[in-house]
Amino acid sequence: MTDTAVPTTFKGLAGVVVDTTAISKVVPETNSLTYRGYAVQDLAAHCSFEQVAYLLWNGELPTDAELTLFMQRERAERRADRSLLGLVAKLPESCHPMDVVRTAISYLGAEDPAEADASPTANRAKSLRMMAVLPTIVAADHRRRRGLDPVAPHHSLGFAENFLNMCFGKVPDAEIVKAFEVSLILYAEHSFNASTFAARVVTSTMSDIYSAVTAAIGALKGPLHGGANEAVMHDMLEIGEPDRAEEWMRGKLARKEKVMGFGHRVYKHGDSRVPTMKEAFRDVAAHTDGEKWVRMYDILEKTMGDATGIKPNLDFPTGPAYYLMGFDIEVFTPIFVMSRITGWTAHIIEQSESNALIRPLSEYTGVPQRSVVA
Numbered sequence: 001m002t003d004t005a006v007p008t009t010f011k012g013l014a015g016v017v018v019d020t021t022a023i024s025k026v027v028p029e030t031n032s033l034t035y036r037g038y039a040v041q042d043l044a045a046h047c048s049f050e051q052v053a054y055l056l057w058n059g060e061l062p063t064d065a066e067l068t069l070f071m072q073r074e075r076a077e078r079r080a081d082r083s084l085l086g087l088v089a090k091l092p093e094s095c096h097p098m099d100v101v102r103t104a105i106s107y108l109g110a111e112d113p114a115e116a117d118a119s120p121t122a123n124r125a126k127s128l129r130m131m132a133v134l135p136t137i138v139a140a141d142h143r144r145r146r147g148l149d150p151v152a153p154h155h156s157l158g159f160a161e162n163f164l165n166m167c168f169g170k171v172p173d174a175e176i177v178k179a180f181e182v183s184l185i186l187y188a189e190h191s192f193n194a195s196t197f198a199a200r201v202v203t204s205t206m207s208d209i210y211s212a213v214t215a216a217i218g219a220l221k222g223p224l225h226g227g228a229n230e231a232v233m234h235d236m237l238e239i240g241e242p243d244r245a246e247e248w249m250r251g252k253l254a255r256k257e258k259v260m261g262f263g264h265r266v267y268k269h270g271d272s273r274v275p276t277m278k279e280a281f282r283d284v285a286a287h288t289d290g291e292k293w294v295r296m297y298d299i300l301e302k303t304m305g306d307a308t309g310i311k312p313n314l315d316f317p318t319g320p321a322y323y324l325m326g327f328d329i330e331v332f333t334p335i336f337v338m339s340r341i342t343g344w345t346a347h348i349i350e351q352s353e354s355n356a357l358i359r360p361l362s363e364y365t366g367v368p369q370r371s372v373v374a
């Protein structure tokens with residue numbers, strides 16, 4: 001068959017089932033999301049991010065002994081060596097922090113003498129290394145842009161607490177740590193979204209895990225995907241006050257402009273993760289005197305819902321929650337990377353274990369065949 005023989009096209013692969021996966025299940029009809037069979041709300045309420053990472057990579061939640069060992073390994077891998085920190089420090093501050101993250105992963109691949117080893121054991125070890133060291137890079141870059149020296153990772157702190165400590169030089173109150181950890185758990189995995197699919201495409205060529213993660217970071221950066229959490233906060237700051245929100249939203253809709261943080265390719269009746277993240281956002285707002293952003297959220301949600309029926313996605317509550325936690329806006333999507341790297345790498349391992357080159361067909365719509373006139 002040639003490319004021209006394809007009878008139908010599937011723009012954006014909408015509605016196409018490309019392969020099977022045992023990692024997560026999204027059911028839009030019931031607004032449900034499970035990781036390895038566990039409801040994401042259940043995981044957010046009862047587990048740490050480390051437990052969820054272990055679950056995604058190994059298929060089961062860890063026993064106490066397995067978790068202890070896993071946490072020891074993760075903590076031992078947090079330190080970024082001088083050359084990696086030096087490389088990050090050389091990148092222009094005008095670049096987006098997602099460029100820093102993408103470059104850091106690429107560097108980790110270049111310095112790994114076993115880069116090409118794609119066995120599940122090697123890939124799990126590399127995944128743990130990337131998960132452990134990325135927060136150190138993201139936090140160092142965040143502080144650099146504020147003119148501050150990096151804070152070294154702290155081995156007695158959990159993953160979420162340690163990152164917050166490296167960013168702000170202290171561990172914030174428990175309510176903030178909990179809300180942040182909930183966001184990491186909700187962001188960790190979401191079946192064949194664009195960035196995960198990009199990682200699987202690269203893996204399908206038998207390329208290495210660092211190249212696949214680098215591609216995924218590139219895909220996540222875009223505002224139609226992970227970049228939306230930053231865009232949401234830029235919009236909210238532009239609106240400024242809740243009493244301007246309804247007029248702002250009506251103007252966007254009248255001009256037929258997309259509103260970031262709303263809509264989803266798969267969920268059409270609401271994103272399964274939003275109620276949990278909205279609750280976390282409310283907790284952060286109550287703790288930081290940020291109630292005006294909750295009022296603005298509610299007005300934007302209602303105005304959009306009444307006018308179009310389109311609901312918020314996970315990036316909508318996460319954007320203002322991260323802002324109130326004290327992060328600079330450009331660090332929101334790198335935080336998404338710190339979490340989603342667990343899901344991406346679980347998919348990379350799954351793809352490697354049951355591989356077929358991903359190469360769809362296309363329908364040619366260009367000019368008919370012709371000859372070169374000399």
Ligand SMILES: CC(=O)SCCNC(=O)CCNC(=O)[C@H](O)C(C)(C)COP(=O)(O)OP(=O)(O)OC[C@H]1O[C@@H](n2cnc3c(N)ncnc32)[C@H](O)[C@@H]1OP(=O)(O)O
Binds near residue numbers: 259
């Ligand atoms: C973690 C995540 O990645 S979640 C997604 C984050 N992305 C965003 O928030 C970006 C804003 N949202 C969007 O652009 C879209 O909703 C997407 C890309 C996420 C999903 O889009 P699709 O499933 O392809 O739906 P599509 O873009 O075709 O929209 C269908 C209709 O709803 C409208 N629509 C969808 N989302 C929005 C939105 N955010 N604002 C305004 N209108 C919207 C479209 O304009 C379109 O209207 P039309 O039929 O009159 O042309």
Ligand SMILES: O=C([O-])CC(=O)C(=O)O
Binds near residue numbers: 193266314
């Ligand atoms: O599934 C998608 O298309 C986007 C999304 O919500 C995610 O990646 O978390």
